[in-house]
Amino acid sequence: MADMSPKLSRAVRLQKKLHNSLWLDQANSLMKTAFNQWKVSQNLYVTQLLDEMVHSILFSGHIRNQLMKPEEIFEADMFGILRCFFGGAFEGYKRRLPKRTPFSCLLELIVETKKDKTLVKNELSNIITKLRGKSTNQLVGRALCIIEECQQISYGVSMPLAEKQFKKIWIALSCMHTWHPHVAYAVRKWTKGEECSVPFPNLEESCQAYVHNGKTLKSTPPCISCCELFSMKHVHKKSRSHLYGNCAEAEAISKYLKLKCVPHLDEPTLISDIKNDLKTKLETVKNSNFDPTVVYEPAPISDDRIKLLFQQISGLL
């Protein structure tokens, strides 16, 4: 019987790979897509976005029910390059938290390199068309939200198409570390069953969400949860109700408020509540011991290293 175990082990590994093939395809495709965007504009900020995205993907693999190690996630050539240039992400993904999803990092990369609303929307639409699948175990979402006012534009994407327990982790992380407090507090309070709509004047006129319908991103009215969160009217009778904070509106409205320099609220009790909620969500992750306040910050990278990365990644794409 003893010599059967290596065969079984290989069979189990193969089964795991097949079961996770969409997720793995998405992880590698997201990285390749990000590098293709990055090649257009290789400044420090955009390179650090790559670093943040690598860490966020590694964290996503770590919190899954079927844990994915870095060497299982990335194809060998990609793994070698990422490990060499973004070592901090590989060292930090078990101890430090991401601030946002890999999909959200990719959106920011696209926005930084495309600089045009139609180009951003088309690019994201093409990416979703290429990567989408039917599993509830994905790294990409399927919605985009754009807020345009006085030639200033804010973008947001929805949470990944994952099981609820993982969406809840990402929403709790975003509340704690990324979203404007107005959005974070509204999401937390509505989730607890307390009404806390934040009124934003004229938001409905400037805020437009798009959902991918299998072919392209198509405009869609806000869901019931978003209407409650952001004091928007129910404009569609068949509106669905998603988890509070799941939709692309949360990220876009959060960025919009930051752009408008809307003052933060000083609510110590609510901040502590959001922290405890994140702690509780993270305790559901197997074999981990995250501190809800410790996040990953990408390391600075020199111009010479950026040039070297460009040479190496060009051979791979």
Ligand SMILES: [Zn+2]
């Ligand atoms: Zn919604």
